Amino acid sequence: MRITSQELLHFRNHVKTSVSWAPHLNVITGPNGAGKTSLIDAIHFLCMSRSFVSTTDQYVINSDEKYFMIKGHFEGKIRSEFDVSCSYSRGEGKKVFVNDSPLDRLSDLIGMVPVVVLAPDDKKLTLEGPIERRSFLDSFISQISKSYLRDLIDYRKVRRQRNTLLKDFQGSVSVLKSYLEPWNIQLIETGSRIIATRFEVLENFKAYLERDYAMISGMDLTTGMEYQTFCEPSTNPEDIRVQYEKALEETIDKEIEREQTLTGPHKDEVVFYLDEFELRRFGSQGQHRLFALSLKLAQLHYYSDELEDLPILMLDDVFGDLDLKKTEILLEALQNHEGQTFITSANPVPFEEYVDFDGTRNKFFSVHDGIIKEKA
DSSP states (O other): OEEEEEEEEEETTEEEEEEEOOSSEEEEEOOTTSSHHHHHHHHHHHHHSSOSSOSSGGGGBOTTOSEEEEEEEEEOSSSSEEEEEEEEETTTEEEEEETTEEOSOGGGGTTTSOEEEEOGGGGHHHHSOHHHHHHHHHHHHHTTOHHHHHHHHHHHHHHHHHHHHHHHOOSOHHHHHHHHHHHHHHHHHHHHHHHHHHHHHHHHHHHHHHHHHHHHHOOOOOEEEEEEOSSOOOSOHHHHHHHHHHHHHHHHHHHHHHTSOOSSGGGOEEEEEETTEEHHHHOOHHHHHHHHHHHHHHHHHHHHHHOSSOOEEEEESOGGGSOHHHHHHHHHHHHHOOSOEEEEESSOOOGGGTOOOOSSSEEEEEEETTEEEEOO
């Protein structure tokens, strides 16, 4: 899958920008604040219906305007070609169109154009709390499994309704427990499938992570991942359901006291290791950076093996943290990958020494004050 052309209107500092992208490597350079990241963030919007930079859509709008509009033309194997557009205004909210037809649900866009992005904030993946790793895992699996995405959406709705009941119910405990029973059934059904899918994907993912960490780091260290949930994980949802029912029975009194759901995949954790040491607790800054990069490269290669269409890869300001040797290794890996890649860089990296920017297969761009120009 690749994006061939793109238009941005009132998107951050891009007042009106049009660009045609190369099918393989696209390198975008320029000073900080010039609009490099905004270009690839707009692509992420068209793939995932959200920014990977801003948590709120209204912050993406150019400060002098009331709306933004972005459009992209995509080509792939499953769907030969199609257009995606996304608009947001402070009055009407966000709308997404595929070939000029509006999507009823934004979630329908996810997986249509698989995308992998590594940004400076991804250091949170290994440094911060479990929510960062659950978010990574959910985004990862949702792009390759519509059933997982549906289960995730349904689980969140059920948990929200169940929490409301736990918080607002006025009456005896026995009556509350009877009212909770229908929600418990749905929670167990969706939650068990989520846990089974997470466990299966992570088990398969381990080999990809180990290979890519060894490639990019050049170190003889063994990577590891441990999936932690409230039960003994399994790839069979039936095995999890039995444990789930028992766990809810054991925690119901505490849930009533705290007025929230305490058992389920929303509490899961993924622990990363280098050799036998927990990365979050004992890893150096350099190891954290290389591990995050390896996670995204492993995601890229996992997608490449699992999907008929190759994903789009975006590396936002990654090369500034790499030494010359690792820069060479990464650029060689990216050239060997047949999919489309976008690289932004504020620091001078000698890309021309490693990449043939012929203006067709690979392109080199510079950005200044929201104006993009292709370098000949």
